[in-house]
Amino acid sequence: MDGLTLTAPGLTSAQVAGAKANHVPRRSSRxxxxxxxANVFTLFNLVIGVLxxxxxxFGEWQDGAFGLVIVANALIGIIQEVRAKRTLDKLAVINEAPVRVRRDGVERQVSPRDVVLGDLILLGPGDRLLVDGEVIHAEGLEVDESLLTGEADPVHKQPGEQxxxxxxxxxGSGAFVATKVGTDAYAVRLAEEASRFHLAHSELRAGVxxxxxxxxxxxxxxxxxxIYSQLRNSADLGTAITGAVAxxxxMIPEGLVLTTSIAFAVGVVRLGRRRCLVQELPAIEGxxxxxxLCLxxxxxxxAAGMDxxxxxxxHPDGSAPAALPRPDGHPIDPALAAALAKPDGQPIDAAxxxxxxxDSRPNATAEAIRAAHPSADGWTAGATVPFSSARKxxxxxxxxHGTWVLGAPDVLxxxxxxxxxxxxxxATGTRVLVLCRATDPAALTDTASTLPAGPLLPVALVTFKQRIRPDARDTLRYFAQQNVNLKIISGDNTQAVSAIATGLGIPGGERAIDARTLPHDDPDKLGEILDSHTVFGRVTxxxxxxxxxxxxxxxxxxxxxxxxxxxxxxxKDADLGIAMGAGSPATKAVAQVVLLDDKFATLPHVVGEGRRVLANIERVANLFLTKTFYAIVLSLLVGVAGVAFPFAPRHSTLTNALVIGIPAFFLALAPTLERAEPGFVPRVLRFAVPAGVLCALAVLLSFWAAHNGASSLLEDQTAAVITLFLTTWxxxxxxxxxxxxxxAAMVAAMxxxxxxxxxxxxxxxxxALEPGDPSNDLIAVGISVVAAFLISVSVKLAGTLRP
Incomplete structure (x- = not known):
């Protein structure tokens, strides 16, 4: 792109200082x-605050201890999310690929947020367009607009086009002038019309x-x-209000949202320590x-790069090749092939x-050739067709010097x-390209991305050494142990992909399939083949x-x-997109997770963290919703019967802290390897509804049994609290x-x-506990034992009891 130096110097420093900057909110955190x-002004906080x-x-201050939940929930939630936000923002800055601009006639790299209106932005393969603009220079520039239009075919861009x-x-490569930046840019306006961010689907979030x-x-x-029943059946207004509030x-699962938020936030921080950027929080669930896992x-x-x-x-012996047909059917004239086939007559290295x-932005193959051949004096290109993964x-x-083509042997x-x-x-796992010379001197044009019309003559085979990641074998073994199916899909030669997969011990690697033979118009058949095979080459x-x-x-x-x-x-279409840190800016922009250190071995930790979060939140949801359902059942029965509520708010505060609050904190952060399965909401309901109903019936039965004796209301409530604790424990x-x-130590400690x-x-x-009547307390224990047995049976029959 040297022609830009004279004709388009870009903005001056003074112009940059006064121009509108590209300030766009990051999607990784709010x-x-x-x-x-989000943590202070919630419906639950409002309800609990009023109560x-x-x-x-109207009551005693000790019964208001539950109000501290508002403060604790808000503080813990704010601290954890701010902590996660700082981690995400730091990693997001690292992940932001610099933008190449030309200012004061000099090419430089700037942060995406430092791009300004009118900047001259330079483009190469893999560069993401962060702002709108007008093309002023193009050398075989092709732009993929599929994320905006849905059309997968890249669009050739010429000067003057948008x-x-x-x-x-x-x-290809090119340059454009920024005409819309920040929130005026097309993609940003689309995102704002749809939602603040595009978030991955979260069954967990939707369920909660x-x-x-x-x-x-x-x-x-x-x-x-x-409230009505307690006021109607109690002479003491304070007691009525206290019972209703209890x-x-x-009924309110006040800690469920908090615990879910903490689990997500801690997951983000843990992954951040491994230099893994989670760009969408629900991606942890994914x-x-x-x-x-498609690799x-x-x-x-x-590893990135090759040698x-x-x-x-x-034809090292100088012999003329046979008249080979081209893939498009053009024959090679034997006499012409013989004239061009002499090794000493072909400038292979120079070509x-x-x-x-x-290309001003070479890919790994071009960089490997450049390292061995740093210059090509006297060779000036006219028409060019840049490399693309679709063309190969x-x-x-x-x-x-002639028209030359470099590409995949099975394509050329x-x-x-x-x-x-x-x-x-x-077949040995080597990457192989073929260097060909076109026999038609006018075979190539800038506007066409098809092979030259005339015959192509193979001149040389070019081989490259690929660097297998040292951690690849262990990482693949981990996924096999975790019952995660692997699919190796590559644009490379099928035999080469098969050789590498087999060398890494991937099952089915020897049965690699050439993707060009797969059905394009039969998704069901394609799905069957994908389910039964592991390795695929020549995938577009x-x-x-x-x-x-x-x-x-x-x-x-x-x-x-x-x-x-x-x-x-x-x-973009996968349930979870994972980009490597050394990948192209476009790749990292659409992925939900970015491995900033470019370490394949980080993937097991990424998957493990997601499993930990989801499995533990399901455990915690079982606890909180059991409490909600026993409270609903108790309130209905007490309201209909018109009797006193069996315990006071302070009793609920004590039992909830010991069987839900404290344990939930530890359970939410515990390690686990269980893979999450769909059906979060039905599974939790199958556990919590029967458990909650049986807890409520046991508590009410204990309270009724004690209330029919000669004991005081405080002793009756104590018997109910004992039953409540034992059943929920x-x-x-x-x-x-x-x-x-x-x-075991945790539940024993409670x-x-x-x-x-x-x-x-x-x-x-x-x-307000008074275990003064031994018979009441023993009856409460006996009822609790029976209820515990029935709870075990009910959740076992529902299929939610863990082994």
């Missing part, structure tokens, strides 16, 4: 004010939101019924559900160097000795997208990893299974703390 609002005020006015933010360059919505609607009528407060070979199984190995003349130096070749017309050749030699080399960018869709249609949760522009479409035991040493509370006078006095 603002501090939004975090404060707290009622207790302080380019839009949200697209990305896939081939539904729980809260339905519970809110239940609280209103049941709470009104409870039922309503217990990590847990993945059962198919692009280049940049994932193999030039050998340049092998196509390779000239082709490798065409590049070429140029060098005037008197069809049969013959040279083709067979290339296949033999590829559009096919990668079709692979993801076909796997999803068969009920799989698909994760896709990639690093090149050919992976962008598949990354058993729910905790079932939820915490399998019981390793620390889980039981010890409750016993201590019953034993120490000042704690008994604070929480």
């Amino acid at each position: 603002s501090l004010s939004a975090i404060l609002r 707290w005020a009622l207790i302080l006015i 380019v839009l933010s949200g697209s990305f360059a896939v081939a 939101a539904n729980f809260i919505k339905y519970i809110t609607w239940l609280v209103i009528p049941i709470g009104a019924l409870l 039922g309503i407060v217990t 990590l847990a559900r993945v059962d198919v 692009d070979k280049t940049g994932t199984l193999t 030039l190995d050998q340049v092998l003349p196509a 390779l160097a000239a082709l490798a130096h065409l 070749w590049s070429g140029a017309d060098f005037g008197e 050749l069809q049969g013959g000795d040279c083709y067979d030699r290339a296949a033999e080399l590829a 960018p559009r096919q990668k997208r079709e692979f993801v869709t076909a796997l999803q249609s068969r009920g799989h949760t698909v994760a896709m990893t990639g690093d090149g522009v050919n992976d962008v479409l598949a990354l 058993w729910v905790l035991v079932l939820t915490a299974r399998p019981l390793n040493w620390w889980r 039981a010890v703390l409750f016993c201590v509370g019953l034993s120490l006078p000042f704690i008994r006095e604070f929480f």
Whole structure:
């Protein structure tokens, strides 16, 4: 792009200082004010605040201890999310690919936020367009606008044409002037019209939101019924208000949202320590559900970059090749082929160097050739066709030196000795390209991306050494152990991909399939083949997208990893897109997760963190919603019967802290390897509804049995509290299974703390406990044992009991 130096110097420093900057909110985290609002101004906080005020006015201050939940929830939620925000923002800055601009006649790199209106922005393959603009220079520039239009075919751009933010360059090079930046840019306006951010689907988030919505609607009528019954049947207004508040407060799963937020936030921080950027928080849930992982070979199984190995003349003995047909049917004239086939008559090194130096942003192959051939003196290109993953070749017309093409042998050749030699080399895992010369001097044009019209003569085979990642084998073994199916999909030669997959011990690697033979118009058939095979070569960018869709249609949760522009479409459509840190800006822009350190070995930690978050939140949801359902049932029965509520708010505060609050904090952050399965909401309901109903019936039965004796109301309530603790403690035991040493210690510690509370006078006095009637307490224990047995049976029959 040297021509830009004279004709387009770009903005001056003074112009930059006064121009509008490209300030766009990052999608990885919300603002501090939004975090404060989300954690303070909630419906639950409002309800609990009103109930707290009622207790302080009409009851005893000890019964208002539940009000501290508002403060604790808000503080913990704010601290954890701010902590996660700082981690995300720091990683997002690292992840932001610099933008190449020309200012004061000099090319420089600036932060995306420092791009200004009128900037002259330079483009190369893989560059993401962050602002709108007008093209002023193009050298074979092709832009993929599929993320905006849905059309997968790249668009050739010429000077004077418009380019839009949200697209990305896939081939060639060029430059454009920024005409719209910041929130005026096309992609930003689209995002704002749809939503603040595009978030990955979260069954967990949707499930929790539904729980809260339905519970809110239940609280209103049941709470009104409870208040009415308590006021009608109690001569003491304070006691009536206290009983009603006890039922309503217990119905609210105030810690469920908090615990979910903490689990997500801690997951983000933990992954951040491994230099893993989670660009969409719900993506953590996707990590847990993945059962198919699609891997692009280049940049994932193999490290970035490669080394030039050998340049092998196509006919080292000087013999003329046979008249080979081209893939498009054009024959090669034997006499012409003989004249061009002499090894000493072909400037192989110069042609390779000239082709490798065409692009100002070379790919890994071109960089490897450049390292061995740093210059190509005297070779000036006329018409050029840049390399793209869809074409799998590049070429140029060098005037008197001829027209040359470099690309995949199975794309440029069809049969013959040279083709067979290339296949033999590829079968060893070597990357092989063929250098060809066009026999038609006017074979190439800038506007056409098809192969030259005349015959192509193979001149040399070029081989490259690929660098297998040292951590690839162990990482692949981990996924096999975790029952995550692997699909290796690559644009490279099928034999080469198969050889690398087999060498890494991937099952089915020897049965690699050439993607060009796959059906394009039968998604069901394609899905069957994908399910039964593991390794695929010669996959086009559009096919990668079709692979993801076909796997999803068969009920799989698909994760896709990639690093090149050919992976962008598949990354976007996958349930979880994972980009490598060394990948193209476009790839990192559409992925939900970016491995900034470019370490394939980070993937097991990424998946493990997702599983930890989701499995533990489901455990915690079982606890909170069991509490909600026993409170709903108790409130309904008490409201209809018109009797006193069986416990006070302070009793609920004590039991909730010991069997839900404290354990939930530890359970939410515990390690686990369980893969999450769909059906979060039905599974939680199948556990919580029968458990909650049985807890409520047991508490009411204990209270009724004690109330019919000669004991005081405080003793009756103490018997009900004992039953409430024992039944919900058993729910905790079932939820915490399998019981390793620390889980067993935790549930035992909660039981010890409750016993201590019953034993120490000042704690008994604070929480209004009076275990003075042994018969009441023994009956309560007996009812609790029966209820615990029935709870175990019910959740076992529902299929939710953990082994």
